[in-house]
Amino acid sequence: MLPIKVSISVFSLFVSFSLMAQEQIINVAQKQDTQNAREEYLNELLVRALESVNYSGVIRMTPISELQKRKLINLDDNELDMYWSMSSPEREALALAIKIPLFKGYIGKRALLTNKQNLARFKKVKNIEQLATFSAVQGHNWPDTRIMSYNGLHVRPLTNYQAMFTLTSRGRIDYFPRSFIEVNSELIENKQSNLVIVPNLYISYPTGIYYFVTKSKPELAKAVEEGLIVMQESGEFDALFNEYFAKDLNTLPYTKGKTIEIKLDNPYF
Numbered sequence: 001m002l003p004i005k006v007s008i009s010v011f012s013l014f015v016s017f018s019l020m021a022q023e024q025i026i027n028v029a030q031k032q033d034t035q036n037a038r039e040e041y042l043n044e045l046l047v048r049a050l051e052s053v054n055y056s057g058v059i060r061m062t063p064i065s066e067l068q069k070r071k072l073i074n075l076d077d078n079e080l081d082m083y084w085s086m087s088s089p090e091r092e093a094l095a096l097a098i099k100i101p102l103f104k105g106y107i108g109k110r111a112l113l114t115n116k117q118n119l120a121r122f123k124k125v126k127n128i129e130q131l132a133t134f135s136a137v138q139g140h141n142w143p144d145t146r147i148m149s150y151n152g153l154h155v156r157p158l159t160n161y162q163a164m165f166t167l168t169s170r171g172r173i174d175y176f177p178r179s180f181i182e183v184n185s186e187l188i189e190n191k192q193s194n195l196v197i198v199p200n201l202y203i204s205y206p207t208g209i210y211y212f213v214t215k216s217k218p219e220l221a222k223a224v225e226e227g228l229i230v231m232q233e234s235g236e237f238d239a240l241f242n243e244y245f246a247k248d249l250n251t252l253p254y255t256k257g258k259t260i261e262i263k264l265d266n267p268y269f
Helices: 017-022 037-052 089-094 116-122 143-150 161-169 183-189 218-234 236-250
Strands: 005-008 024-031 057-064 082-086 096-098 109-115 135-139 154-158 176-179 195-204 209-213 260-263
Touching: 024 037, 037 057, 037 209, 037 218, 037 236, 096 218, 109 116, 109 161, 109 183, 116 195, 135 143, 135 161, 135 176, 143 154, 154 161, 161 176, 161 195, 176 183, 183 195, 183 236, 209 218, 218 236
Parallel strands: 005 057, 024 057, 024 082, 135 154, 195 260
Antiparallel strands: 082 209, 096 209, 109 176, 109 195
C-alpha cells in the first residue's frame, strides 16, 4: 500500500516536484487559527480512510482565514479539493458531500455555555418556549444560526469567534451553544473566564459534519467514502473517534433523569 503523505503549507510550496509528478496532490482547507482535537481527528480520519482503500496521494493542508472560510462553499473557485463542514443545502449543491457523519451525530448535541452567575436562571427552563426568552450567540454564517432561528430561539450572529466566549462570559449574552465534542476543550482554552456548562439542559438537532469534495474530482470523493465505510465495518472508525472524544463525552455534567434535552427541528438537513 502506498502511504498517504501529509504536508502543511500556508502557500502550498513545500511539496517537491517529484512528488507532484508521481502522486495526486489533495489540497485540503484547514482553519488557520484553530488546531485542536477536532481538526486533528478529521485530518487523521481522512488519512486513514484513503490508506484503507490504497489511494495514493499527498494531502496538502492549506491554512485558511475565517474570511476565506466563508468563501469556501464553492471549491472550484479556490483551487482546493476538499474541506470539512457542517452540512447545508447550499454546500451540498456546490460540492460533493460524503454523507457519513464524521462525529456520529454529536455535533448536533449542544451544551449551553453560560456565565456561572446565570445558572440559577436556567433551572427554570423546561421547554423551548422558555429557552426562547434567553439570548444566544452563534457565528453569522453558521448553519446552526439558521436552525436556531427557525425554531424561534433568539440568536445574535457574530463574526468574531473569541468574542462569542467573551460576551457570554461577561453576561452580555445568556448562552453559547457548543457541541458535546468540543465544549470541554473550549472551556480549557478559556479557563480564565467564568464560563460553565448548564448541567440541567442541552439542545439537539439532526445535522452532520461531512467531508466535501470538489465536483471536478469524483474519484477522490468515491475513495474517501469507500475508505470511511471500510473503517466503519472494521471498527477502526469508532476506535479513532473514542480515542479523541470518549473522555470528554463521559465527563459532561449531565445526569440521566435530571437533564432535559430540548430537540430542535432542522429543515436544512
